[in-house]
Amino acid sequence: MNEVMQFSAGHEDLIHDVAYDFYGKRLVTCSSDQKLKVWDMDEEKGTWVPNDSWKGHDSSILKVTWAHPEYGQVFASCSFDRTVRVWEEQDQGSYENSAETRAGVVLEAKNGGRRWAEKARLADSKGPVQDLEFAPTHLGLKLATTAADGILRIYEAMDVVQLGQWTLMDEIEIFSGGQPPPDASTTTTSGVVITSHYCLSWCPSRFQPQMLLVGCGKENVAKIFRQDTHGKWHPSEQISFHTDLVTDVAWAPNMGRAYQLLATACKDGRVRIFKLGGASSGATGPGLSASSAPWQTVGANQKKSGPAKFQVEMIADFSDHGTEVWRVDWNVTGTILSSSGDDGKVRLWKSSYMDEWRCMSIISAEQGGGGDHGEAAMLR
Amino acid sequence: MKKAAVLTSVPAGSNGPTAGRDLPPSALLAQPVQHHVSPLRLRLTGQLTSVAASADMDWAVVAGREVLKIVAIYSDDVKEVLNLRAGAKMSTNFAIQDVKWGNSFAKSTVATAASNGAVVIWDLNRPNVHKLERILTEHTRAVNRISFHPTEPVLLLSASQDGSMRLWDLRAKSIARNAFEGRAESVRDVQFSPTNPYEFVAAFENGSIQKWDIRFPTQHERKWNAHNGLALTVDWHPDGRLAASGGRDRLIKVWDMKSESRLPLYTISTIAPVARVSWRPGSDTQLASCALATDYAIHLWDLARPYIANQSLEAHDGVTTGLLWRDPNIIWSCSKDRSFARHDIRAHAYRPLSCLNTSAAAWNVDGELTFAIDERPILSSAITATTSTSLPGATALANGPNTTGSDGVDTTTSSDESRLGLPPPIPATALTQGVAAAAVAAATSSYYPLRRALRKPPEKVVGDEKIAQYKPRQRTGIADTDTFDVHAFIAFATDLQLDHTDIWTSCDINAQLALDLGLLRTAQTWKIIQLLYGGRNPGAPEPSNLSALFRGAPDKHPNHHPSSSSLSSHQQSPGQVTPSAARALEALFAPLESTQSQAYDGNALDVPATGLSVRSDTIIGTNGFLEPQNRRLTVGSSHSDSALLKDIQESADPVLNKSDNWVDTYATVHRTDKFNSASQTPAHNGPFQVTDRPLDLDNNNDIEKTGPASARPLSGHHRQTQVQSQRPHHDHGQNSGRYSDEHEEDEEDGYSDTPDVSSSDSESSFTYGLKVGAGRRTLARFGIGTRPPVSDKGSHASKHTTNTIGRSFSRNRRRSQFSASALPSNNNSSDNINHASVPPRDVVLAPWNHEPVVRDTLSYYAEQGNVQMCVSIILVLGDLIRVDEKMEELWFWSYIDLLHRFKLWSPATAVIRAARIPSVRARNQESTTIHTICNHCSKPMLTSTPGAPNWACEHCGRLVNPCSLCHKTTKGLYVWCQGCTHGGHLACLTDWFSNDLECCTGCGHQCLSRQFSMAVDVGG
Known part of the structure; x- marks a missing residue:
């Protein structure tokens, strides 16, 4: 950990998500103050300068996600107000007759909502939309959302140029119990209301069939959802081990590993990493299987002998945070996992020798700086 | 009579909060049911629109369409x-829009407002079933x-859709006292x-709210343009100063009714x-709202x-239409x-924040x-503890491992104050005090009289000072984790030589590039790839050609390689030396031939000093190689090739410097192997990550202190210290000593014995040494064995400064293996350097296939996550x-x-073009269409064969361009x-304009200025 740069987004309430664009030179932050803020990297100065800031939703904005730049400068946000909104940057001419932002000060009223136009509003959910993510680009312009109503929705843009029309391709009930999912909350016998939480993450791999990792609310599990041959989504592998709500899931980018990695954050205070192996033929081992079966063949196998399931193996289970863990995120190469929780710390995890995952460093909130505990951990 | 019964039953509810306050918080949480009012629900026959409470809050009147x-x-x-x-x-069209119960001075009066404009007064004291007292029909x-x-x-007072408000005196007969427009x-x-x-x-559909004085019925006193669209509701704060309004614009705004300001004090955005x-009774900062549509919850x-x-209450399955506070915690509501x-918000509401x-x-x-x-440890632990009964460790988890369960409960419940009250830290005290005061008030009287009678306004007037707004304590920052070397990635992406026709040169360039960037491991990899595959004669490195390769290397310098010829002959003896082993040797030879062939020349013995000094240099080179900041890196670079080369040749050093001393090397390797098995135990508790670096540090220091001139004695000395500092090496050192002795004898015997001794064992050990990539664990142990334990910490520090991760990879390990074996053998060789070299003849070498190692490297x-390296090597x-095609793709x-x-588009395109996988190559053929038109007739140029452009237009028949x-x-x-748009071949026009300034077509345009023509002349 070399340095921590202060980055003051100036939100008036909790920031719930930040997202880099594909190139890493643009940042969008969203907050409970209902504002979305876009930041651009000033490459000369090496600082983040505000691009625009506007009220994006009527309630807490929970997540933001960028679309691949081949679809333009587009991102989507989801909120407690039960909507998903898709935003696109406008040509300069259409807004730039007002005073520009100067000297690093956001003139929110001036630019507000004009630089970024709301292209679509998806209001199918009956509860707060808790997570969303654009599909990996090889699947087209698709957007998956989960909401407190317990439904996983997959949208697809009909016209990638206009972005105004999003078709709800699939509505999948995450809850497998059979009874209707609770609307945002359930009253337990003791009279305490627990609010459920659903989260999702696309499988980013180009060579796997479409898959989604979904945190399944009060079932206290994460599940992998796959499409069957008829295009219907079904829960497949169930990832247990959790003793409370799964608060976040992250499917690691795979840049050339023979296996897939998943990470979950859990309200029970733990970060867990899972390894998926033996997808197609049950062949295990880290080696690159010589029989190079392209994924189409995998699909063929599925037709014959049902969906070939991954072997899920928990390879790490960390309780370091001690309190609710809220987020897990993989770096771009899928080699380092970051987790953050209510303890006010970000921890970085990295696989050391022989797939042993260890804490690499800890970023704590108090100092705003980095403390490198990783080495001590390694020495032990 | 009935009322008395009700009165006795109700205080249980109102006492609840008071009891809760008096008790320690832990008790509050321990027995929640006792102190919270259980949720009650009554199903009625029709949709409800409004609810009102009797003056003493025992009864409610609910009203709806039916x-x-x-x-x-x-x-x-x-x-x-x-x-x-x-x-x-x-x-039936007499649907009731609103209902109100008279206050304590009119306990028996209920008024309803109907959709047909009637205001109906009901008298509950009427003895018969007909309670209707009168209907006011002026609206x-x-x-x-x-x-x-x-x-x-x-x-x-009544407010109507007809735009008027009327004040009724119920004593008068059905005539409004005043009408306010x-x-x-x-x-x-x-x-x-x-x-x-x-x-x-009053709240109006044009979005305004107005304050009126009933004594001036003609004109409102003040007006605020409160909402965009309809203003739907307004509620005075009990202090008579603030009022909250809500509208269809989904906003709640709080106004200072006494201020001149036209701006709201606060705005709350809802969904x-x-x-x-x-x-909320007793609170200056909290208010409840329900929505007109969409959202069924009370917030x-x-x-x-x-x-x-702050809290949300999912009270109904339909739109909540009416709500009122029974006391600071209990809400009555009705719904469609x-x-x-x-509901009791303490028990039945949840915190969206959580x-x-x-x-x-x-x-x-x-x-x-x-x-x-x-940071939210306390609050979250409370939630965890209260909600997750399935998690026994929850409290302990929140409070640390040493806290007991009961302590955990205390901690969690103490936060109940903040849960009930407000987000810590700022407003919590003020607010909870407010709530507590209200609770006390509720305790002293059997009902909460706030709304029923004029009260003395609270001493604290909120409007005077703004409520301290919540400021997120969240910290934001950008941490440079230093886990991705952007600079190197871009440099590699743009400058890597990916040409596979001359692997030697490509690898060389790439290694140099990596070296320049300080990425030693990468450089090393390239070098080894170069050695394994490069060969000086391209096309040779097929496994079957290894022997040819092996011979081929010396062929380059036939004059300098008497020893290699002997090796060749040695290799030719069937079954004695396998191709792969020869290959490995070739690999070791290759760099040497380019740098200091004379050192291992047959004449090496004639220049022993040179050979030695060179070798010590190369050792230094190795060290420098591992430590980017090492100045020693340059020491050896005065030689014809880079220091890097020498590094590798260093690993070959024992072999190379005394090509005649093969056996020695093998014996050493073998010994190392033995000692390796001895060092299994320490390997178990030691981290594997630390490889040979400490060793190198030692080397470094030692050698840096003394100059290259004293390299020879020093290296010997160094060896000694090394040996002493390491238990395993101790053994080893003895061994080597013994072996050196043997060598001296062997030297005379022409090595007749030693090869035999070593050959049986060294067969495996040498293979082992080279195939390090295959068995990482063993290798790591090997690495452990060779490293002095003392320098562990130092190595740790240095390990993290480099951008290479602690975990060593097969290549690295392999080299470490070499150096491990090299060091003692150097010792030997330095001892033996003066002895006549006798080529080993009986060495048996195991076959070694390097491809798996390369594949391992790729893996x-x-x-x-370094796919750049994978792709580049491929x-x-x-x-x-x-490699596996799927993986390669x-x-x-x-x-x-x-x-x-x-945004490295060009390198990306180059990679796509160079890829051998069709699906990747196809990417360059996607989505790019070039339409061409004739520059004479502007008709599209249609070509029958794509990619073959037309030189003449089919439409006008003229030549294009x-x-x-x-x-x-x-x-x-x-x-x-x-200027004149005429032009053509560059050569033609250069030729033309070298003599002329005007256009060649004779159009008269002077295409070139004089100045420019001179430039052309110069350029030509």
Whole structure:
């Protein structure tokens, strides 16, 4: 950990998500103050300068996600107000007759909502939309959302140029119990209301069939959802081990590993990493299987002998945070996992020798700086 | 009589909070059921629109389209008491919009407002079933809201869709005392001030709210343009100063009714049109709201944190239409779901905040991590403890491992204060005090009289000072995790030589590039690839050609390689030396031949000093190689090739420097192997990550202190210390000593014995030494064994400074293996250097196939996420390496994706073009269409064969882009004058303009200025 740069987004309430664009030179932050803020990297100065800031939703904005730049400068946000909104940057001419932002000060009223136009509003959910993510680009312009109503929705843009029309391709009930999912909350016998939480993450791999990792609310599990041959989504592998709500899931980018990695954050205070192996033929081992079966063949196998399931193996289970863990995120190469929780710390995890995952460093909130505990951990 | 019974039953509810306050918080949580009012629900026959409480809060009247009933609310039950509609003959369009119960001075009076414009007064004291007392029908359209005067029981105010408000004196006969014309469209809400007997406030459909004085019925006193669209509701704060309004614009705004300001004090944004707002009793900052549509929940808002509802209550399955506070914690509500409900917000509401993540993080390609983190340990532990009974460790988890369960409960419950009250830290005290005060007030009287009678306003007037707004304590920052070397990635992406026709050169360039960037491991990898595959004669490195290769290397310098020829002959003896072993030797030879062939020349013995000094240099080179900041890196670079080369040759050093001393090397390796097995035990508790670096550090220091001149004795000395510092090596050292002795003898014997001794064992050990990539664990142990334990810490520090990760990879290990074996053998060789070299003849070498090692290397880099390396190696090696096609494709796609992320379009295109996987190559053929038109007739140029352009237009039959000078079609570069548009072949025009300034077509345009023509001359 070399340095921590202060980055003051100036939100008036909790920031719930930040997202880099594909190139890493643009940042969008969203907050409970209902504002979305876009930041651009000033490459000369090496600082983040505000691009625009506007009220994006009527309630807490929970997540933001960028679309691949081949679809333009587009991102989507989801909120407690039960909507998903898709935003696109406008040509300069259409807004730039007002005073520009100067000297690093956001003139929110001036630019507000004009630089970024709301292209679509998806209001199918009956509860707060808790997570969303654009599909990996090889699947087209698709957007998956989960909401407190317990439904996983997959949208697809009909016209990638206009972005105004999003078709709800699939509505999948995450809850497998059979009874209707609770609307945002359930009253337990003791009279305490627990609010459920659903989260999702696309499988980013180009060579796997479409898959989604979904945190399944009060079932206290994460599940992998796959499409069957008829295009219907079904829960497949169930990832247990959790003793409370799964608060976040992250499917690691795979840049050339023979296996897939998943990470979950859990309200029970733990970060867990899972390894998926033996997808197609049950062949295990880290080696690159010589029989190079392209994924189409995998699909063929599925037709014959049902969906070939991954072997899920928990390879790490960390309780370091001690309190609710809220987020897990993989770096771009899928080699380092970051987790953050209510303890006010970000921890970085990295696989050391022989797939042993260890804490690499800890970023704590108090100092705003980095403390490198990783080495001590390694020495032990 | 009945009322008395009710009165006795109710205090259980109102005492609840008081009891809770008096008890320690832990008790509150330990027995929650005791102190919370259980939720009550009563299903009715129709949709409800409004609910009102009797003055003493025992009874409620609920009203709807078909319903007008009085219900009695007990501590644990709710019962229908009276159906007011029973005797009244009212038409169905007489739907009730609002209902109000008279205050304590008119306990028996109930008023309803109907959609047909009638205001109906009911008298509960009437003895018969017909409770209807009178109907006031002055409004021409629906009456939306009515309000009893807080002190004058006979005064009733009504607000109607017809745009007027009327004040009724119930003593008078059906004639309004006053009519107030808002002149602002329909009136949606009206309410008397709780403190000023003359004031009332009204909300209008044009979005305004108005304050009126009943003594001046002609004109409103003040007006605020409060909402965009309809203003639907307004509620005075009990202090008579603040009022909250809600509108269809989904906003709740709080106004200072006494201020001149036209701006709201606070604005709360909700997710749905606001149907009703109601201040929480006893609180200056909290109010409840329900929505007109969409959102069925009741939200409790706090002005200090206007963006997130403090608590939410999912009370109904339909739109909540009416709500009122029974006391600071208990809400009565009615809904379109046909039910009346009573909830205790302490028990039945949830905190939206607890569902919101307090932290966020995101990675970008540069390895930067943007994060926002907050601390919420206490609150979260409370939630964990109360909600997750399935998690026994929850409290302990929150409070640390040493806290006991009971302690955990205490901790969690102490936070209940903050849960109940407000987000810590700022407003919590003020607010909870407020709530507590209210609770005390509720305890002293059996009902909560706030709304019923004029009260002395609280001493603290909120409007004077703004409520301290919540400020997120969240920290945001961008951490450069230094996990991705952007600079190197871009440099590699743009400058790597990926040409596979000359692997030697490509690898050389790449290694040098890596070296320049300080990426020693990468450089090393390239070097080894170069050695394994490069060969000086391209095309040779097929496994079958290894022997040829082996011979081939010396062929380059036939004069300098007498020893190699002997090796060749040695190799030719069947079964003695296998091709792969020879190959490995060749690999070791290769660098040497380019740098210091004379050192291992047959004449090496003639220049022993040179050979030695060179060797010590190369050792230094190795050390420098591992430590980027090492100045020693340059020491050896005075030689013809880079220091890097020497590094590798260093690993070959024992072999190379004394090519005659093979046996020695093998014996050493073998010994190392033995000692390796001895060092298994320490390897178990030691981290594997630390490889040979400490060793090198030692080397470094030692050698740096003394100059190269003293290299020889020093290296010996160094060896000694090394040996002493290491238990395993101790053994080893003895061994080597013994062996050196043997050597001296052997030397005379022509090595007849030693090869035999070693050959049986060294067969495996040498193979082992080279195939390090295959068995990592063993190797790591090996590494451990060779490293002095003392320097562990130092190595740790240094390990982390380099961008290479602690975990060593096969290549690295392999080299370490070499150096491990090299060091003792150097010792030997330095001892033996003066002895006559006798080529080993009987060495038996195991076959070694290096391809798996390379594949391992690729896997290693893939595991590290370094697809750049994978792809580059594959591209350079071309058909020489076969990897799983699926995997290769994944690497290519990943690499291309990464290149795109850095906007390195050209390298990405180059990689796509160079890829051998069709699906990757196809990417360059996607989505790019070039339409061409004839430059004469502007018709599209259609070609029958794609990619083959037409040189003449099919439509006008003219040549496309003919040269103005030679009149032939211009292919390739076409230059033209922007002034006259004539142009053609670059060569033609250069030729023309070398003599002329005017256009060659004779158009008269002077294409060139004189100045420029000179430039052309110079250029030509």
